Amino acid sequence: MGPVAGDSARGRWILAAAVLGSGMAFLDGTVVNVALRVLGTDLDASVTELQWVVNAYLLALASLILLGGSLGDRFGRRRLFLLGVAGFAVTSVACGLAREPEVLVVARLLQGVSGALLTPSSLALLQSSLRREDRAAAIGRWSGLTSLAVVVGPLLGGWLVEVASWRWIFFLNVPLAAAVLLIGWRHLPESSDPDAVRGFDGWGALLSAAALAGVTWALTETGAAAPGWLLAVAAVGVVAGTAFVLRIRRTADPLVPPSLFADRVFSIANTMTLLVYGALGAMTFFLTLQLQVGAGWSPLQAGLATLPMTVLMILLSGRSGTLAARIGPRWQLSVGPLLCALGTLLLVGVGPGTGYLTGVLPGVLVFGLGLTALVAPLTASVLAAAPDRYAGVASGINNAVARSGGLLAVAALPSLVGLTGADYQDAATFTPGYRAAQLVCVVLLVLGGLVSFVGLRRTGGLLAGPAGSGAG
Template identity: 65%
Template sequence: MSDIGLATRTGRLVVTAAVLGSGMVMLDGTVVNVALVRVGAELGASMADLQWITNGYLLALASLILLGGSLGDRFGRRRVFVIGVIWFTAASVACGLAQSPVQLVVARVLQGVGGALLTPGSLALLQASFRREDRAAAIGAWSGLGGVAAAIGPFIGGWLVEYASWRWAFLLNVPIGIATVWVAQVAVPESRDELASDQFDVVGALLATAALGLTTFALIEHASLGAGLALAVAGLGVVAAGGFVAVERASTHPLVPLDLFASRQFSAANGMTLLVYAALGALFFFLSLQLQTVLGWGPLPAGVATLPITVLMLLLAARGGRLAARIGPRLPMTLGPLVCAVGAALLSGVDAGSTYWTGVLPGVTVFGLGLTLLVAPLTATVLDAAPDRYAGVASGVNNAVARAGSLLAVAALPAVLGLTGEDYADPAAFSAAYASAMWICSGMLAAGGVLSWLLIRNPAPPAPTPVQPTAPQRVARRLAPAPAGWSCAGAEGCPGHATAAAPEPEPEPERA
């Protein structure tokens, strides 16, 4: 069903369900970054523990999100979306009750499983429900309204972490999850790929999980493993990734149809996603720790510091989607990452002597403006480059790439910058690494903009429908004088005009 208009009541409710589901995930991500320092202090966590609290979730999400999109295409996108919301909500309760770093990491992994089911579903619902001319605007509205959750997150989450407990920040997902399930069941139409196979690519899912899991484990635990063993584990991850590609190529029911990547538009958009979201995940991880460890801010002001980004997304993301629909995605997807790169470069100067107004606000504002340009056209480009029957898979691929980028960046950058143990709590050790991390993020964002300019292409405009002249117009054209400069000599007469010398022959009478 893809004939719903955005301005209709059903259209608004479909967007609401998608926003509530994805907004719950956005809210959780905001709260976790703000809560990391308090969690570390209360549970006695190390730097590696904090990385796993973030990456345990991202690992499960990135590894299984392809399977989540495929399940939605086969068994119903609304059904799988609702199951994911329920799962995510239950895992949030487990996070709120955790009593040790290990328990919290396990609960976060379970959250990632739920997120892998609901995240591709939120976008696939939009792609499958709305008519084509409304999809870009619907995705823009989804991006902007999703910013409401992210905008509320720093206030509610930061306040709960600072004045109540970080546990309540997870338990906040319970009422949101209940509301999401109700709206989805009441208003969202079911959709699926009617041609999908009933078989599942179990081997492909296991290899994808092994590839990301082994690589992440080697990056995070490199200090305890030693250089040789860490390289060996990472090598196994690379082998698993190669095995995944081989299995997908040979499978008759692949988790990821590799034919999707035959589209340069699809491949380029996902390559840009990898770079941009790697920078995005690392930037928020390091900035939150910098504000609390080096500047000495509490969780609430540290969370509110990034509020301009979410406000700008709320106000401008839908307009960014409409702009890209009008002029094509190439320019917004080029300028957006370049503007974000400038914002990350400005944030590299945040240190112990910085104030919010001169040190933090300029960087987060410029960064937010860049995001408003790129988020909606990026998502719309990925989905438009794939056939509608693969809406869930295409959304799953793009989300998997985004989460894998964040996962690998958060795992790799501390190792690259030499952060280990409890360095996150040492202002002198962390501040120098933070500045380098911001410049690396800026470079990745700039590379994403260059990639878009080189490879993304605007879709060809639809061919105009020829307008047939009316009967009076045809008569007027026949009686009009010949255009100046035309010669009416010859057998054909004047172009577009009847010739007086050659009257139309009368039909021959029928013979008996």
């Protein structure tokens, strides 16, 4: 079967499955946070155990998402997507039934593995199933609609904890997964890399996972684990990363084809992703805390403060993708990060007595406009720069870079700006650290804009051309 029109009935079903599946994974990245206090009391968990309830999921997702994309290319994107969705449902039930914190941490780890299978395959299905001229707009709609998870997660989680139990934040995934499986079984076409060989780079998969997990764990545990352990695990991550680079250059059938990085657009877009998503993760993390610690807002009020960002993404991401397809990605990927930097700069002054309309909303709106401008063309650029046969691994690389950027920034910045665990309870101590961290985010965003402006100067109308041709 040939490519499907984006506005056809089947095209809309493909988009719906991709949005619901990946949205479910994104939802679980945010919904758990609001339930941690009740969950910890119920399971008699320590603070460290609560940290791992969150981190186990994110570490598995970031470490294995590259592997998930490669497996989809080789064995079928529809097959891996549906397997990931089914696994996500089963592990969600295990999370909801957990009676010990250790059991919940293991279940969350397995939930992250399932998320690593379904997330890159959802984007790869859009890229491989839809007509080339419809892909950028579809990816824009995917970006906007999956952004709903950012705002729905905290609100839905808080409501379920109040009216039922924290366990229902996990049980909720079961009907969502059932709907995705039904749509996928009836409407999703299968696709894969027709030139894939039967062999599989198992060592490459292990080395990439060890590299991401080692470095991320070491940064996350800074200040909690013994220095010797931190250095040892970080060294393992660095050595594994070096070995991974050497392996993909020498093996006949690598997990990540080096030719992808020979394409300038692919390399530039992923460099920009690391900078921008690192800043995004840290900015929202510190802002949410500062609104509670420094400004004295409730957790729900702090969560609602960034709602305009999500609304802008939902309303305008599709148009942003269409515009990039017409004019090329360079200007949106250059101006978007600069708008985000300006928005972050406007939020530096948040502190005691800050009002929402004058102290928070302007920065949130400017940041949201910048994010809307850049997300859809960034994702579309990465996928368009890679040959269609590598759609899954290209999506996996970009997802891994984005999540690793956020994880690394959030893990590293507190100690970098002089904050320790006790400082999160004291406004006088936390506020200077918050402002320093936001200024670091401004620098990262400006660098992201400059990287795009310089690196994409000759791309022209890349997204409007024959996407997927790649550089080879």
